[in-house]
Amino acid sequence: MTPGEAKPAPLLEAEALALFAGGRWLCADLALRLHAGECLAVLGPNGSGKTTLLHTLAGLRDPGAGLIRLQGRGYRERSPRATARLRALLPQIQPEQFSCSVIESVLVGRHPHVGRWAWESRADIEIAQAALARVGIDHLAHRDVLSLSGGERQRAAIAALLAQQPALYLLDEPLNHLDLRFQIQTLELFRALARDGAGVVMVLHDINLTARFADQAILLDGHGGVLAGLAREVLQPGRLADAFGHPLIRAEVDGHAVFVPR
Amino acid sequence: MPARPPVVVVLPVLLVAGLTALAWALVSGEARADWSSLLAALGGSASFDATVIRELRLPRAVAAYAGGGLLAVAGALMQVLLRNPLADPYVLGVSGGAAVGALGALSIGLSTVAADASAFAGALAAMLLVFGLARGDGSWTQTRLLLTGVIVAAGCGAVVTLMLSMAHDARVHSMLFWLMGDASAAGRPWPALGLLAFAVLACLPLARDLNVLARGDLGARALGVAVDRLRVAIYVLASLLTATAVTMIGTVGFVGLIVPHLVRLAIGNDQRVLLPASALAGGALLVLADTAARLVLSPLQLPVGVLTALIGVPVFLFLLARHYR
Numbered sequence A: 001m002t003p004g005e006a007k008p009a010p011l012l013e014a015e016a017l018a019l020f021a022g023g024r025w026l027c028a029d030l031a032l033r034l035h036a037g038e039c040l041a042v043l044g045p046n047g048s049g050k051t052t053l054l055h056t057l058a059g060l061r062d063p064g065a066g067l068i069r070l071q072g073r074g075y076r077e078r079s080p081r082a083t084a085r086l087r088a089l090l091p092q093i094q095p096e097q098f099s100c101s102v103i104e105s106v107l108v109g110r111h112p113h114v115g116r117w118a119w120e121s122r123a124d125i126e127i128a129q130a131a132l133a134r135v136g137i138d139h140l141a142h143r144d145v146l147s148l149s150g151g152e153r154q155r156a157a158i159a160a161l162l163a164q165q166p167a168l169y170l171l172d173e174p175l176n177h178l179d180l181r182f183q184i185q186t187l188e189l190f191r192a193l194a195r196d197g198a199g200v201v202m203v204l205h206d207i208n209l210t211a212r213f214a215d216q217a218i219l220l221d222g223h224g225g226v227l228a229g230l231a232r233e234v235l236q237p238g239r240l241a242d243a244f245g246h247p248l249i250r251a252e253v254d255g256h257a258v259f260v261p262r
Numbered sequence B: 001m002p003a004r005p006p007v008v009v010v011l012p013v014l015l016v017a018g019l020t021a022l023a024w025a026l027v028s029g030e031a032r033a034d035w036s037s038l039l040a041a042l043g044g045s046a047s048f049d050a051t052v053i054r055e056l057r058l059p060r061a062v063a064a065y066a067g068g069g070l071l072a073v074a075g076a077l078m079q080v081l082l083r084n085p086l087a088d089p090y091v092l093g094v095s096g097g098a099a100v101g102a103l104g105a106l107s108i109g110l111s112t113v114a115a116d117a118s119a120f121a122g123a124l125a126a127m128l129l130v131f132g133l134a135r136g137d138g139s140w141t142q143t144r145l146l147l148t149g150v151i152v153a154a155g156c157g158a159v160v161t162l163m164l165s166m167a168h169d170a171r172v173h174s175m176l177f178w179l180m181g182d183a184s185a186a187g188r189p190w191p192a193l194g195l196l197a198f199a200v201l202a203c204l205p206l207a208r209d210l211n212v213l214a215r216g217d218l219g220a221r222a223l224g225v226a227v228d229r230l231r232v233a234i235y236v237l238a239s240l241l242t243a244t245a246v247t248m249i250g251t252v253g254f255v256g257l258i259v260p261h262l263v264r265l266a267i268g269n270d271q272r273v274l275l276p277a278s279a280l281a282g283g284a285l286l287v288l289a290d291t292a293a294r295l296v297l298s299p300l301q302l303p304v305g306v307l308t309a310l311i312g313v314p315v316f317l318f319l320l321a322r323h324y325r
Helices: A050-057 A080-084 A104-111 A123-132 A150-164 A180-195 A209-213 A237-246 B007-029 B037-043 B049-081 B095-107 B112-135 B144-167 B169-182 B191-211 B215-220 B228-251 B255-267 B271-295 B304-323
Strands: A012-021 A026-034 A041-043 A065-070 A087-090 A168-172 A198-204 A215-222 A226-230 A250-251 A256-259
Touching: A012 A050, A026 A050, A026 A065, A026 A209, A026 A215, A026 B271, A041 A050, A050 A168, A050 A198, A050 A215, A050 B037, A050 B215, A080 A104, A080 A198, A087 A150, A087 B215, A104 A123, A104 A150, A123 A150, A123 B191, A150 A180, A150 B255, A168 B215, A180 A198, A180 A209, A209 B304, A215 A237, A226 B169, A237 A250, A237 B255, A256 B144, B007 B255, B007 B271, B049 B191, B049 B228, B049 B255, B049 B271, B095 B112, B095 B144, B095 B169, B095 B228, B112 B144, B112 B228, B144 B169, B191 B215, B191 B228, B191 B271, B215 B228, B255 B271, B271 B304
Parallel strands: A041 A198, A041 A215, A087 A168, A168 A198
Antiparallel strands: A012 A026, A012 A065, A215 A226, A250 A256
């Protein structure tokens, strides 16, 4: 950004956000601002509302209270289709009932970019192929999705997300089914996308990977309490122990913070 | 893209297959006709053969074609709506409602026209009942819709059995024929054919939305698909198609289940091709089955539903064994 230019509106912004689900408040008065280039991790014990928060931030669920803005505008101010060109959601579970080829499943990500009467163009197919190559499964392009392993299916789902080319990625447990190597590769991939101007919000279970890859963190404690801020401030052993109900110790290995259950 | 027959080949091939099946249906039967008398009949000749073809065989063949196409499209839509490859047009009770309506009318000795109207009314009543119950608390999940439909269908089945057991002997035969599916009584099939064409055209601009919906509600909503509206639209459309088909030819089984699967095996699961191809293939298949039903034990005519079930059961079991190996 050149000096003197006004700072652009945050990619994603929430004010006084409160979430209500299953007969209880999951969090109240949550504020966040995510700019292009940043990664935000959402942490918390099972049932603390991580997925609910992510779906709310995606505009797929009305918040109990508060405001959410995507690139400066509320979700109701854009059509669902225009919204889908700006933000993508990776669901926690990848449902797949009917067989189709991997490349077709990735082309689904082009849906908001292709007109109602149009078919996917050559360019769309190239985008899908590039997305497959980026997650390292371009050799599986013509395989049936039903024949893929869990990890391969997860990577195909991530490729469909890349093909959607949004500004904001909302990822619900993106490391599901992935082995160690692909966990790191996936997080590095989204860091690289952030470097190129995207924003990333991801629900993670691994505190150590959060410490290594996230700029900001939100910690839900499962009792309606929420802590949001810079990752290194949120990730304190005492706060994590309170939220997860198990004591942790912090250590440093190669300059990275590491949290080990006691 | 994988090595699948391209659209420009599949649809014309299926169309020609359908026309060939129709031509075969018109020339086959007790009074054999050759191709020249077929042309004469279609040209408006007043000879006996031409009249048989035009007044008896043509409406029946067109009814089978339209009915098969309607059921196949309705089945394909239901499979997407319920995201369940085993769904068929009857799973949500529309046919049960139609059967209650039709058999109710037949058991008190009303005419077939009245029975048709009653069947259509019964189908719509079942559709609205399932819709109302499944949406009761505002949720609209596949499981809830499926369970509601299955229960309503089971209830209709009980009522049908009750009516059969209480019916006058002379009327049981016509009631059973209606239940098994029979194209011979179809009088005016042309509106149904028009509805089939309209339904396929109406689905085309929605077909890519359906592709996305087939992968789950959440992902579809995130991709900008108006999921609730789309699901209501395909539920109502599939129910209307089923009601029309069932009113015309009875509850012919398996076409709505098998045809979308066969087409899917051949060309994949892109609804933009699957829906028109299912319409064409369903029509062709039911015309073949109905003509065979007229011929195999001629002069005795079988209800076409028996034949589709006899063909459908082994084909479906074969597909199932292949798919879930």
